[in-house]
Amino acid sequence: MTKTQEIRTFNFNKRDGTDVDHPLTVSGHASVFNSPTDIAGAFTEQIAPGAFSKTLTENDDIRCLFNHNWDNILGRTKSGTLTLEEDEQGLAFTVDLPDTTAGRDLVVSMERGDIDKCSFGFIPTADKWDYSDPDHPVRTIEEVELFEVSIVTIPAYDDTDAQLNRSKDGQYKLIELVEQRKQIISKIKGELSHE
Template sequence: MAKREMRTFDITKLKTRDATENEPPKITGYAAVFNSKTSIGDFFEEIIEPGAFARSLSENGDIRALFNHNWDNVLGRTKSGTLYLQEDERGLKFEIELPNTSLGRDLAESMQRGDINQCSFGFWIEDAGKETWDYSVEPALRTIHEVELFEVSIVSLPAYDDTEAALVRSKEIDKEVEQRIKLINQIKGVLGNE
């Protein structure tokens, strides 16, 4: 039987909705970024390949967005149209239409303050053919080719640093997130050369 796993990422680039708008607040960003190596508990490194979510997204019509991986705290759902998931060339993109509940309002406030700024996704790998391990490097490198996605979550502990999410008011977030990722990569390049 496949073991459930969860991965957590930093989310940044917060924008708030104007109070005069009639749309509910939304959180958008990337729950996973392809080809971004990360350390998993100092035990091994992991890379998610492009296409890893494609089959799961096409076959699983009922994925949930949660707060802190808690199934009692549902923020959105693909089946109801309040969670939108799409795999693009960069990674697993999501948009959550927050509910007008105390949880939704509290989360929006915590994100505005900067107290909550990470996201995560829960998955399992059905068989060994969907992942490969390279033990010739230290630490070992796991490459994920295909996952069964069952949830994305807004959380408080990071594992991957390259994902982003934001409370937004317009589609301009795509341009701003892209600019921020470029800036982060430039900074990492400069710091890596010291």
């Protein structure tokens, strides 16, 4: 199966950075562990604790972007302007915002309350499926390859504390695969009930 990069969306917080020695920072959780989320009515998904530990150890060059746009880099682990760690809640991040047009515009929008969400882009490298209820399978993502976290203007879901957002192509392919598996399980159950 081809691996597709996916995106998730969550809330974040900001600090005002009035101390000139410390730039304006944004912090929060780009992912929340064990938070079941409905994905387009096709299945439930959750991120397992520890899903980011390998990628955080192996990848020392993860970026923080604005709206998943690689032209608008807000911070980078390699430069020390972005820090990422797993805590008991999920994937925690802090980014020191740059004194750039994108950074300044973001500050204004956040102060107005227009922007208050964040997201992350990744490829799942290990997941587990539970089809005990074939109409509502559960996908647990156990390990990811993380590329970026983003501060975003329009998340795909309103309740971003618990909802997840993914790229449309990856979402449609995954939903199609889940629907195929549901049909196979239903067919097997039908055959077994006639025995």
